[in-house]
Amino acid sequence: MPVLDVRNLKVSYTSSGPQILKGIDFSVDGSDFCAVIGPSGAGKSTLIRCVNRLVEPTEGDIVLFGQNVRALRGGELRHLRRRIGMIFQEFNLVNRMSVMDNVLSGRLGYTGAFRSFFKAFPREDIDRALHLLERVGLQDHVDKRADALSGGQRQRVGIARALMQKPEILLLDEPTSALDPKISRDVMGLIRELADEFKVPVLCNIHDVQLALETCNRIIGMQDGYKKFDGPSKGMRKQD
Numbered sequence: 469m470p471v472l473d474v475r476n477l478k479v480s481y482t483s484s485g486p487q488i489l490k491g492i493d494f495s496v497d498g499s500d501f502c503a504v505i506g507p508s509g510a511g512k513s514t515l516i517r518c519v520n521r522l523v524e525p526t527e528g529d530i531v532l533f534g535q536n537v538r539a540l541r542g543g544e545l546r547h548l549r550r551r552i553g554m555i556f557q558e559f560n561l562v563n564r565m566s567v568m569d570n571v572l573s574g575r576l577g578y579t580g581a582f583r584s585f586f587k588a589f590p591r592e593d594i595d596r597a598l599h600l601l602e603r604v605g606l607q608d609h610v611d612k613r614a615d616a617l618s619g620g621q622r623q624r625v626g627i628a629r630a631l632m633q634k635p636e637i638l639l640l641d642e643p644t645s646a647l648d649p650k651i652s653r654d655v656m657g658l659i660r661e662l663a664d665e666f667k668v669p670v671l672c673n674i675h676d677v678q679l680a681l682e683t684c685n686r687i688i689g690m691q692d693g694y695k696k697f698d699g700p701s702k703g704m705r706k707q708d
């Protein structure tokens with residue numbers, strides 16, 4: 469069974485408005501590192517946001533971990549979201565909190581306000597957070613405020629936070645758009661390395677086609693709300 473199975477997905481944001489997704493089908497397997505590419509406005513973000521139901525589909529089915537996402541109610545949806553790691557374009561860190569606290573907050577999922585400070589966490593969570601911070605190269609920045617870091621470092625905190633919750637899938641919404649090209653490559657390379665190590669499948673909305681070809685093993689191409697391409701990145705070139 470695939471980790472994620474999307475069938476005939478249609479989305480309109482308003483009843484009289486345009487259809488943004490016009491019947492999308494695809495599935496994601498455990499070993500996929502899958503890029504979603506396409507021009508601005510194609511519906512890439514909308515597609516990713518349907519998976520954790522930040523956007524409500526108008527029609528179709530989304531089955532994640534064998535559960536029909538559209539049928540879930542409050543508590544069930546919160547539980548499902550804890551199994552999804554999110555990495556955002558603007559990092560979405562809490563600036564006034566330390567790097568360590570930001571990473572630990574991932575333990576709680578994205579389901580409620582983060583109130584505890586790290587003394588309240590069990591030793592095993594703190595050890596895991598420290599280990600992840602080392603893996604992303606931030607072991608010397610653990611106690612700094614999040615807003616004292618550079619963009620690339622902040623996204624590394626975002627990566628560690630997403631992995632803190634032991635996600636079973638990672639959803640990335642333009643994770644490198646706020647970063648320069650060199651840092652973007654480093655960040656995508658790091659995500660690839662960690663996703664392979666922890667065996668987490670990835671669905672990644674990314675606008676940089678070259679970077680998608682370099683780091684992802686599968687490419688879904690979107691245009692005007694349709695899926696126009698779906699295949700291995702191997703052997704593909706940018707002009708294809």
Ligand code: ADP
Pocket residue numbers: 481488506507508509510511512513514515
């Ligand atoms: P992409 O990620 O490919 O740039 P998006 O999914 O962000 O595309 O947007 C696709 C279209 O949906 C755009 O025309 C955008 O303006 C529209 N859109 C996105 N979010 C909303 C929203 N919350 N309400 C209405 N329209 C939206």
Ligand code: ADP
Pocket residue numbers: 513557
């Ligand atoms: P992004 O950085 O993902 O491209 P945008 O600037 O397109 O974000 O949109 C920011 C927020 O506004 C998102 O939550 C998006 O869903 C929403 N949005 C985008 N386009 C529209 C639209 N035409 N009408 C209403 N909301 C929109």
